[in-house]
Amino acid sequence: MAKLSANLKAAFNKAFPERQIYHRSGGTVRYISVSPWQQAIFAAGIAALAGWTVFATGSFVLSGGSSALSGNPDGRELAKYERWVQELRAKDALSRSLLEERTDAFQKETVEWEERQKALEDLYKQLKGEDDLETSSLKGDGAALLVQASIEEADSRQSREPVRITAQFETASSRGSVRALKMDQERILDEAEEIATERTERARGILALTSVGSDRIVASSETGGPFISLANATSGPDLSNLSLMDTGFYSRLSQTQARVAEMLYYEDIVSSLPLGIPVGVPYRLTSNYGVRVDPFKKRPGWHNGIDMAAYHAAPIVAAGPGVVSYAGPRSGYGRLVEIDHGHGFKSRYGHLSGITVKKGQTVEVGDLVGKMGTTGRSTGDHLHFEVWFNGKPYDPIKFLKAGRHVHQE
Numbered sequence: 001m002a003k004l005s006a007n008l009k010a011a012f013n014k015a016f017p018e019r020q021i022y023h024r025s026g027g028t029v030r031y032i033s034v035s036p037w038q039q040a041i042f043a044a045g046i047a048a049l050a051g052w053t054v055f056a057t058g059s060f061v062l063s064g065g066s067s068a069l070s071g072n073p074d075g076r077e078l079a080k081y082e083r084w085v086q087e088l089r090a091k092d093a094l095s096r097s098l099l100e101e102r103t104d105a106f107q108k109e110t111v112e113w114e115e116r117q118k119a120l121e122d123l124y125k126q127l128k129g130e131d132d133l134e135t136s137s138l139k140g141d142g143a144a145l146l147v148q149a150s151i152e153e154a155d156s157r158q159s160r161e162p163v164r165i166t167a168q169f170e171t172a173s174s175r176g177s178v179r180a181l182k183m184d185q186e187r188i189l190d191e192a193e194e195i196a197t198e199r200t201e202r203a204r205g206i207l208a209l210t211s212v213g214s215d216r217i218v219a220s221s222e223t224g225g226p227f228i229s230l231a232n233a234t235s236g237p238d239l240s241n242l243s244l245m246d247t248g249f250y251s252r253l254s255q256t257q258a259r260v261a262e263m264l265y266y267e268d269i270v271s272s273l274p275l276g277i278p279v280g281v282p283y284r285l286t287s288n289y290g291v292r293v294d295p296f297k298k299r300p301g302w303h304n305g306i307d308m309a310a311y312h313a314a315p316i317v318a319a320g321p322g323v324v325s326y327a328g329p330r331s332g333y334g335r336l337v338e339i340d341h342g343h344g345f346k347s348r349y350g351h352l353s354g355i356t357v358k359k360g361q362t363v364e365v366g367d368l369v370g371k372m373g374t375t376g377r378s379t380g381d382h383l384h385f386e387v388w389f390n391g392k393p394y395d396p397i398k399f400l401k402a403g404r405h406v407h408q409e
Contacts, residue, residue: 016040119253120188126260127192185249189256196259203266209402210273212389217269217343274319274339274347274396275403276365278385279372281315283308286382289395304393305348305386312353312381314372318363319347319385319399327359333384334376337369350384351376 016036023030204214277283287307294301318339325346326338333350337357340346353373357363374381387396 012036012040016043116185116249119250120185120192123192123253123257123260124188126257126264127195186252189252193256193259196256196263200259200263200266203263203270206270206273206275206402206405207266209398209405210275211394211398214266214269216389269343270406272321272341272343273345273399273402274322274341274387275399275406276317276319277400277403278316278319278347278349279308279310279314279383280317280366280368281310283310283314283383289393289397305350305384306396307382307384309380309382310372312372312374314381315368316349316352316370316372316383318365318367318369319387319403320345321364322347322362324357324359324361324363324369327355327357327361329375332377334378335370335373336376339363339369344390346388348384348386348388350386351378351382353381 013036016039018036019034019039021032021034023032207214207217285306286309287303289303289306291300292303316337320339320341322339322341322345324337325340326336328336330336330350333348335350335352335355337349337352337355338346339349349369351373352370353375354371355369356371357367357369363369372381372383378384385396387394387399
């Protein structure tokens with residue numbers, strides 16, 4: 001044992017002899033002695049560190065990198081990143097879905113605006129017709145038309161400023177604000193209804209001047225006046241499938257269209273009335289409508305028309321548009337032309353020296369129908385002019401006064 005111990009001690013001293021480390025600084029030399037035991041401890045530490053490194057590397061390789069990561073903080077971070085990626089993908093899918101829904105909604109709303117716009121343009125065309133808004137559909141022999149004139153019974157006429165729709169028709173894409181576009185459309189409806197109402201009242205006023213009146217005309221009409229079903233009044237979509245706001249718009253549009261239909265109905269009646277002067281040259285009124293002294297019997301009698309005198313063969317023209325219902329001789333009238341103006345109205349032109357139209361012929365205001373004469377029960381050249389409504393004569397003077405607000409003399 002003593003020999004073995006001596007051999008181990010000799011081997012230890014040989015492996016770790018005492019060493020001295022010299023250090024020179026500023027001309028002074030110093031040294032540090034490292035004992036064998038200090039060297040042995042240092043070597044053992046290095047060997048232990050190397051062994052642990054080899055062991056850890058082998059364990060990582062043998063157990064697999066992914067399983068090792070899953071059990072440490074780096075693995076948890078990787079799992080968190082994967083969750084973030086999944087959440088981002090879900091948000092992206094949701095955004096795409098919302099974008100598609102909003103795109104479909106925008107396209108539907110665009111179609112809805114186009115339908116509204118078309119309905120308003122159709123309404124505007126109804127108001128405008130073939131002529132400007134400030135003129136009616138009456139057409140004469142180059143005569144100007146004054147539907148805007150005051151309908152108060154007076155010889156002088158006062159023209160009013162023409163009523164026009166000031167709201168502009170624009171497409172939805174050209175407006176910067178949907179709310180502004182909605183307000184613009186509402187303003188168009190308001191102005192259209194105001195124009196239709198005003199023009200209806202003017203037409204009714206003209207009818208009132210004739211002493212027939214609009215109520216009596218509507219009561220005698222086979223159709224009972226204008227009517228528009230709210231279900232069929234617009235070309236827009238089914239009201240049951242619309243929102244409350246859209247339903248309100250189309251209901252408002254239906255009401256305005258009903259106003260416009262009423263306006264067109266009464267203006268159509270006015271346009272067919274015998275309101276023009278039936279003598280194409282200056283004339284003088286020689287006998288009024290009603291009770292007068294009969295020129296032959298020299299006693300009071302009833303006169304169904306008025307007498308308008310000028311010169312022999314003076315032009316006699318149609319007082320309103322219509323169809324010639326009679327052209328020829330008739331007892332008491334001599335040569336007679338009768339024009340059916342529709343809506344129950346007829347006009348008669350008697351004592352003519354010549355007739356220039358035939359039965360069934362269509363005439364317009366101012367068209368020549370005959371020449372002034374003294375045929376029949378007459379004492380001199382003149383026109384006997386009558387206006388009838390539903391088989392009853394009315395005072396033609398009132399029609400001529402109403403015509404002053406339609407035809408410019």
